[in-house]
Amino acid sequence: MMQATKSFQIPMQPARARLLSVVAIASLSVGYLGRAWLGDVAGPVDLGLSVLKLLGLVSTILLFLSNYGQMSQRREAELDEREAQLRNRAYVLTHQIMVSLLFLAFFYVEAAAKLGWWLPDAGEVGNLITAFALGSMALPAAILAWRDRALPDEG
Amino acid sequence: MPIHNDMSDELHNRLPMFRAERGMSRxxxxxxxxxxxxxxxxxxxxxxxxxxxxxxxxxxVFDVPIETLFALDPFPSLGEQLARAARES
Known part of the structure; x- marks a missing residue:
């Protein structure tokens, strides 16, 4: 990377970052959406959802602090033209995914209100918004990790 | 409107050869x-x-025209170039 300023990052191989991204997205989806969907539950289900939420939060933070997460927020001048192109594509895909999810949510709310389907209450909406925010934080790094094709350094 | 032409989108290059000749690492x-x-x-x-x-x-860096390094058509192999040079001389 060009003129990279020394910022804290966790160096991560593509395979590890990909695994972490799967853990993050799966845990966020099941943990936060499950909590919103199931509402007040007790016992092992409650514990399981709490563990998943925590796992989603920690893995998202780790992914954000990885070299991929840091690349996703580095200044343009600190990236070379290929890296800038990769990063821009990752942001475009993140934007498309998040906007699609938002539209799906809008359609669902409209349909649910008319058809009597489940709708989240204020507390449950908080869980959904948290999952959405953490997901948008994890996605650029996850996309960069999945698209990375590391070449052997031949010197 | 999309632009259509017969030119390849693939870019060929001689970078490895030039780099090896100069003994230069990536x-x-x-x-x-x-x-x-x-x-x-x-x-x-x-x-x-x-x-x-x-x-x-x-x-x-290599002090050559850009088309010596990059081309839309594949470069002839070194063997072909040597054979052509031999024929021409």
Whole structure:
């Protein structure tokens, strides 16, 4: 990377970052959406959802602090033209995914209100918004990790 | 409206040959033109098409015209070039 300023990052191989991204997205989806969907539950289900939420939060933070997460927020001048192109594509895909999810949510709310389907209450909406925010934080790094094709350094 | 032509979108290059001839590592070339060494690797494998500025910078490092390094058509192999040179001489 060009003129990279020394910022804290966790160096991560593509395979590890990909695994972490799967853990993050799966845990966020099941943990936060499950909590919103199931509402007040007790016992092992409650514990399981709490563990998943925590796992989603920690893995998202780790992914954000990885070299991929840091690349996703580095200044343009600190990236070379290929890296800038990769990063821009990752942001475009993140934007498309998040906007699609938002539209799906809008359609669902409209349909649910008319058809009597489940709708989240204020507390449950908080869980959904948290999952959405953490997901948008994890996605650029996850996309960069999945698209990375590391070449052997031949010197 | 999309533009259609018969030209290939593939960019061929002679970077590995020029770099090997000069005994230059990817890292050294990358530092000279201000990119990540991995970007030089992707360029050499034809998996990334450089901007005009980067292509000109690389051509300047090797002190050759840009079309000596990059072309839309595949470059003839070294054997073919030698055979042609032998025929012409």
């Amino acid at each position: 890292r050294e070339l990358a530092e000279l033109v201000g990119v990540n060494p991995q970007t030089i690797g992707f360029l050499e494998r034809g998996e990334y098409g450089p901007s005009l500025i980067l292509a000109l910078k690389i051509a300047r």
